[in-house]
Amino acid sequence: MTNFDTVIGLEIHVALLTESKFLCSCKTSFGAPPNSQCCPVCLGLPGTLPLINEKAVEYGAKAGLALGCEIHYFSRFDRKNYFYPDLPKAYQITQDAFPLCTNGFLEYYVDDQLFRTEITRIHLEEEAGKLIHSGQSIVDSEYSLVDYNRAGIPLIEIVTAPDIHHPKQARLFLEQLRLLMRYIGVSDTKMEEGSLRCDANISLKPKGSSVLGTKVEIKNLNSFRALERALEYEELRQSQVLSGGGVVRQESRTWDERAGKTMSMRSKGDAPDYRIFPEPDLPPLNLDPVWVELIAANVPELPLARLRRLERDYGLSRYDATFLVNYPEFCELFFQVAERGLGYEDVVNFLMGDYARLAREKGHLSAERISELLTLVDEGTISQGQAKEVLSSLFSSGLSPREIVQERGLEVVDDPGRLEPVIREVLAANPDLVRRLQDGETKLYSFFVGQVMRATQGKADPEVVHKLLRGELGK
Amino acid sequence: MIDRQDVIRMARLARLELSEAEIDQYQQDLAGFVSSGRKLQQVDVSAVEGTSHAVVVTHELRKDEVAESLPQDLVLSTGPDVSDGFFRVPRIVEEQE
Numbered sequence: 248m249t250n251f252d253t254v255i256g257l258e259i260h261v262a263l264l265t266e267s268k269f270l271c272s273c274k275t276s277f278g279a280p281p282n283s284q285c286c287p288v289c290l291g292l293p294g295t296l297p298l299i300n301e302k303a304v305e306y307g308a309k310a311g312l313a314l315g316c317e318i319h320y321f322s323r324f325d326r327k328n329y330f331y332p333d334l335p336k337a338y339q340i341t342q343d344a345f346p347l348c349t350n351g352f353l354e355y356y357v358d359d360q361l362f363r364t365e366i367t368r369i370h371l372e373e374e375a376g377k378l379i380h381s382g383q384s385i386v387d388s389e390y391s392l393v394d395y396n397r398a399g400i401p402l403i404e405i406v407t408a409p410d411i412h413h414p415k416q417a418r419l420f421l422e423q424l425r426l427l428m429r430y431i432g433v434s435d436t437k438m439e440e441g442s443l444r445c446d447a448n449i450s451l452k453p454k455g456s457s458v459l460g461t462k463v464e465i466k467n468l469n470s471f472r473a474l475e476r477a478l479e480y481e482e483l484r485q486s487q488v489l490s491g492g493g494v495v496r497q498e499s500r501t502w503d504e505r506a507g508k509t510m511s512m513r514s515k516g517d518a519p520d521y522r523i524f525p526e527p528d529l530p531p532l533n534l535d536p537v538w539v540e541l542i543a544a545n546v547p548e549l550p551l552a553r554l555r556r557l558e559r560d561y562g563l564s565r566y567d568a569t570f571l572v573n574y575p576e577f578c579e580l581f582f583q584v585a586e587r588g589l590g591y592e593d594v595v596n597f598l599m600g601d602y603a604r605l606a607r608e609k610g611h612l613s614a615e616r617i618s619e620l621l622t623l624v625d626e627g628t629i630s631q632g633q634a635k636e637v638l639s640s641l642f643s644s645g646l647s648p649r650e651i652v653q654e655r656g657l658e659v660v661d662d663p664g665r666l667e668p669v670i671r672e673v674l675a676a677n678p679d680l681v682r683r684l685q686d687g688e689t690k691l692y693s694f695f696v697g698q699v700m701r702a703t704q705g706k707a708d709p710e711v712v713h714k715l716l717r718g719e720l721g722k
Numbered sequence: 723m724i725d726r727q728d729v730i731r732m733a734r735l736a737r738l739e740l741s742e743a744e745i746d747q748y749q750q751d752l753a754g755f756v757s758s759g760r761k762l763q764q765v766d767v768s769a770v771e772g773t774s775h776a777v778v779v780t781h782e783l784r785k786d787e788v789a790e791s792l793p794q795d796l797v798l799s800t801g802p803d804v805s806d807g808f809f810r811v812p813r814i815v816e817e818q819e
Contacts, residue, residue, distance in 0.1 A: 265786050266786050266787065266788050267786050267787060267788045267789070272784075272787060272789035273788070273789075273791045274788050274791065280794060280807055281794075281806075281807040281808050282794050282797045282798060282807055282808065282809070283791065283793075283794045283797075283807075284791050285791055285792055285797045286789075286791050286792055287792070290792075290797065290800065292800070298782065298783075298784045299782075299783050299784065300783070300784060300786050301783035301784060301785060301786060302785075302786035303786075304783065328735075330737060331814075332809075332811040332814060378814075379808070385814055385815055386815060388813065389812075389813055390810055390811060390812055390813065391811050391813075391814055392805060392806075392808035392809070392810055392811075393808055393809040393810075393811055394807075394808055395797070395809070512815045520735055522735065525775065527775070527776065530775050530782070531775060
């Protein structure tokens, strides 16, 4: 790889989270029986006319605003003509010459270094239907099945400049982009359901050269891992072709997850010629600048700004802050609990620990419950170990942490007057072991600690136990 | 100019099957369109703003509201080959060499 620079550009399709489709009123929900959410408009039957969903335009503009784009009050729809089984009209309504948004950027971290990738454009378009191939992939399928429920769902296509240079960087860009889309609530961005999809263009050029090489488009990247792996594979394949004096063919390739490689997917018939022209069935969009201002006012704090705030105002480490940024629900809880005067780091550690696992299974606790529990530990009423016990019962019982502590008689026993008799009893019950310990069999010490803890149902303060036990044994 | 090959190519892109006589006919018709276009190109439009749509309309947006779709069996009745609720289509890409 050392002789080449890698150049990667991404095209990301994001399905917008509207109730109804882009140009008709069919439902957009995932998982319905095939071809049950279709109407004459999205099936492309003759004589139908599309009508634009206002929410889709709003979400498109919101995505553009969150990505620092220029929002064009005037934008236009175009008709992109091609035959493909997932496209019922044999054309896609998209925006070609006058897209809704241009000239944005996204910043993201790669190994603690901040990168910035330019967003060339964002445009609105309609989704195609879903194909299910009979074989392992499109390449070896004798036939395919088509579900048009997806056809006509509103999409934005986000196009980056070709300024990504490593497969890992591409993955981290996409992860950050997904997080941003979730923050602004325009998409559920589930790669496994296809509501976030990514095609990648990749080419190699001699190191330092300013002339771009021939690019290859990779499709069928269904996960972040697939994106990174496919790019790594293609980087290697192209460098081998070029090093061997060969020529990279400009083509589309599909990623085969099972085989771990990209495969050529030459389509039947002619090279694509989309004969794009202005969409006669839709007037151009003329957005009211005030409406766009209102959308801008509704863009919430974005992931990178939040990361910086958590580091700066709460003194959190990059690691802790990243956890909170990546899991907004946890972050909300953090803010609410932190407000109640608890140590910021203690709160994050708590949220990242057993709590995270339990909350994912059973849903979140209220900030009130969490701060009460942390306060009990903080003031020394219960130990860390007891806190775990209280935590797991908090998820099932309606009691507050304090009530659970009372009900179970949980508390830390650190009064020597209460612990001394227990320790003497334990020692008296095992005279043999005491002698062996005093003869140098030191590993028996922990046995006695264990016995004391057991006799006190785990309530004894370990530090006090150590102190008293050593005293007794030294006698 | 529009030659026969242009017509054949356009027909193929639009999945149209044309007879020899139709190819000749379209060649003439399309050549006529192109020369009309040439004439229009001579008009000075430097002071005129571009038109995006034949009719002057402000965009009409609809609210994001769901309406009923067609029943599945009716949808499927529009295709020649169906299977388990899906439309079934033949091989999409060429076999690997």
